[in-house]
Amino acid sequence: MKRKTLLLALLALFPAFLFAGEGMWIPMLLQYNEKEMQEMGMKITAEDIYSINHSSLKDAIVLFGGGCTGEIVSDYGLLLTNHHCGYDYIQKHSSVEHDYLTKGFWAMNKGEELPCPGLSVIFLREMRDVTEKILFNVTPDMTEEERDAKINENMKKLIAEFEEETPYKVSIKPFFLGNQYYMLFNEVYTDVRLVGCPPSNIGKFGGDTDNWVWPRHTGDFSIFRVYADKDGHPAAYSKDNVPYKPAKHLDISLKGAEEGDFAFVFGYPARTNEYLPAVAVDQEANLIDPITVDLRGKVLDIYNKYQEQDPKVRIQYASKHAGLGNGWKKWIGVTEGINHFHGVEKKQAFEKDFQEWVMQSRSRYMYMHLLKDFEKNYKDLEPYELAYTYLAEAGLRIELVSFAGRFAKLSEVNKDTPQEEIEKMVAALKTTSNAFFKDYYEPIDREVAVMVLNEYLKAQPADFRPDFLNDIKDVNDYVDKLFAKSMFTDEAKVNELLDDFKPSKAKKLAKDPALQVYQSLIGFYREKVYDQISSISKDNARLQRIYMKGQMEMHPDRRLFPDANFTLRVTYGKVEGFKPQDGKTYRHFTTLEGIMQKENPDIYDYVVEPRLKELYNKKDYGRYADKDGTMHVAFTASVHTTGGNSGSPILNAEGQLLGLNFDRCWEGTMSDLIYDPDICRNISVDIRYVLFIIDKFAGAGHLIDEMTIVE
Numbered sequence: 001m002k003r004k005t006l007l008l009a010l011l012a013l014f015p016a017f018l019f020a021g022e023g024m025w026i027p028m029l030l031q032y033n034e035k036e037m038q039e040m041g042m043k044i045t046a047e048d049i050y051s052i053n054h055s056s057l058k059d060a061i062v063l064f065g066g067g068c069t070g071e072i073v074s075d076y077g078l079l080l081t082n083h084h085c086g087y088d089y090i091q092k093h094s095s096v097e098h099d100y101l102t103k104g105f106w107a108m109n110k111g112e113e114l115p116c117p118g119l120s121v122i123f124l125r126e127m128r129d130v131t132e133k134i135l136f137n138v139t140p141d142m143t144e145e146e147r148d149a150k151i152n153e154n155m156k157k158l159i160a161e162f163e164e165e166t167p168y169k170v171s172i173k174p175f176f177l178g179n180q181y182y183m184l185f186n187e188v189y190t191d192v193r194l195v196g197c198p199p200s201n202i203g204k205f206g207g208d209t210d211n212w213v214w215p216r217h218t219g220d221f222s223i224f225r226v227y228a229d230k231d232g233h234p235a236a237y238s239k240d241n242v243p244y245k246p247a248k249h250l251d252i253s254l255k256g257a258e259e260g261d262f263a264f265v266f267g268y269p270a271r272t273n274e275y276l277p278a279v280a281v282d283q284e285a286n287l288i289d290p291i292t293v294d295l296r297g298k299v300l301d302i303y304n305k306y307q308e309q310d311p312k313v314r315i316q317y318a319s320k321h322a323g324l325g326n327g328w329k330k331w332i333g334v335t336e337g338i339n340h341f342h343g344v345e346k347k348q349a350f351e352k353d354f355q356e357w358v359m360q361s362r363s364r365y366m367y368m369h370l371l372k373d374f375e376k377n378y379k380d381l382e383p384y385e386l387a388y389t390y391l392a393e394a395g396l397r398i399e400l401v402s403f404a405g406r407f408a409k410l411s412e413v414n415k416d417t418p419q420e421e422i423e424k425m426v427a428a429l430k431t432t433s434n435a436f437f438k439d440y441y442e443p444i445d446r447e448v449a450v451m452v453l454n455e456y457l458k459a460q461p462a463d464f465r466p467d468f469l470n471d472i473k474d475v476n477d478y479v480d481k482l483f484a485k486s487m488f489t490d491e492a493k494v495n496e497l498l499d500d501f502k503p504s505k506a507k508k509l510a511k512d513p514a515l516q517v518y519q520s521l522i523g524f525y526r527e528k529v530y531d532q533i534s535s536i537s538k539d540n541a542r543l544q545r546i547y548m549k550g551q552m553e554m555h556p557d558r559r560l561f562p563d564a565n566f567t568l569r570v571t572y573g574k575v576e577g578f579k580p581q582d583g584k585t586y587r588h589f590t591t592l593e594g595i596m597q598k599e600n601p602d603i604y605d606y607v608v609e610p611r612l613k614e615l616y617n618k619k620d621y622g623r624y625a626d627k628d629g630t631m632h633v634a635f636t637a638s639v640h641t642t643g644g645n646s647g648s649p650i651l652n653a654e655g656q657l658l659g660l661n662f663d664r665c666w667e668g669t670m671s672d673l674i675y676d677p678d679i680c681r682n683i684s685v686d687i688r689y690v691l692f693i694i695d696k697f698a699g700a701g702h703l704i705d706e707m708t709i710v711e
């Protein structure tokens, strides 16, 4: 504790350093940002945001469903998050008769709310710095194994100790790449019910076409309610549970935000890598990402071609397209951003200064070889990273092969395998198989197979390929035979196998050519790739920890923030547009006009609900219109966010809700590696549009009545 107290005391002596949007700050240390936040316009205090002595905004923020953020907006546990965060649960409740995905869903009273088994929300009750206790007896001369063992032992002891005296779930997480440790006291609520969601052509308007793109017009929100037992404690679903009463819920502002206004996001960013060495950034942005982008781009072209021809195929491949396309577009942005911003060169310049600083003092000998070691490790890593990339993005991209792979275990059973185990496997595979064939279109997969195998052969040297690839003479011919001979293209044959499976059939199954391709890929990975990647990565984690320590020592005056690690953070900046390119300027907000401009009844992503059009034509916006008379839909801000921040509240100077974060602009997606205030923008849906949809569009004004609205 002592060293950190000293560090913090030092920090307080230095004048505020202007970060212009960068940083994901630990809420319990927010007092060190308070001055800067207030200078930027914030009217509340750090204590108002995070306190363990009285209620604060943090009491309204949850980790939603393990991957998104949500916020409580009423005294009756009403929760807002993104539509894409609630999507799975909306889908689970949807059927042909009740197509909530297409039509939306609105519970008109609490009795109509839909339980969501498997969904939980987590409240952070408190966090504590436990660095000293976790690093107790950890010495510099330890091997990594000894170090890990000691840390684990210290963690276990500490968790056990605290679990005895608190009702909360206790966990410990590393921060600053293993230089600091914080203990988190969480409360997990598991009775969470679906209350409402707009139709997909509002909640997902623009779909994957607009994903990561500004200008944006997505009403990306859904509504849930948290339930508790009579005493407010977490409880499994029960009819007797009551709406959870939070210590604090968020107030909602109808004033909107002007360009330049202070704003902050409070939520659960998942992962960033802001302290990587230049070689790592270069490898990711200029080698791995472009290959992935190229391969995925070609796959998406094939999907597009068939999806455009046939509405059935469009639906079958919608979700696959979304999954591939999300990363594809993001990584295009990462590479462009890093190069445009000279990210690698900037890191190199920093490293030069770092090395000079190291050489100034003997006491810094531990940092002396760091950068050289990184160079060597990343160079060594390169062929393995490439091998892994082709394996995942080419080999396993053939649906037939990855589907066949699901049967690998079954192909290994024998007469000694317990019957019960076999039955379990078979039951699970039936589900897998149904889902696979429902969304499988063989012509797409054949074309993808030819494309990826050609790319694979072109890119990877013969001694670094799975065996099956080296046996291929003619790719077209090979793919024809593979698809003709494998049983996995034929639903009837797969059903026949599963309906009457006996261990005696395993041998024949194992000989299926698609399953053999899968085994060849995995075998290659196990024998030639896995050990290398994991041992180098482990060493890189060690170097990274030491490098982080060095960076903190070198700049005691600079407030560094720990990389995102799925813990609660505050990030802040301004509501503002940007200039993505020379000659192009983006305004910071969009309006309903834009939805009407994008409208196209023939393109799925741009169909506009008749009721929305009616409200637009009548300009029936009620109190939700901006003072300029239009209906604002979304806005951008220079707030540092990443995946996991979806659904996070974006709040104004008073700490009132302005909107829900749901995306970033692709031009600035490099912010996971390097943040550039000029082009990194997060995108939020305007809370007034959310309320307008709830109230005017859906007629669910009773939900608004629960909220605290500040006009």
Ligand code: ARG
Binding pocket: 084, 204, 206, 207, 208, 211, 212, 322, 326, 643, 646, 662, 663, 664
């Ligand atoms: N790009 C956002 C994120 O990274 C939103 C993804 C969901 N929306 C979509 N149109 N696919 O997760």
Ligand code: GLU
Binding pocket: 068, 641, 642, 643, 644, 645, 646, 662, 663, 664
């Ligand atoms: N859509 C992302 C999410 O689901 C947020 C976008 C981002 O990566 O910033 O968390």
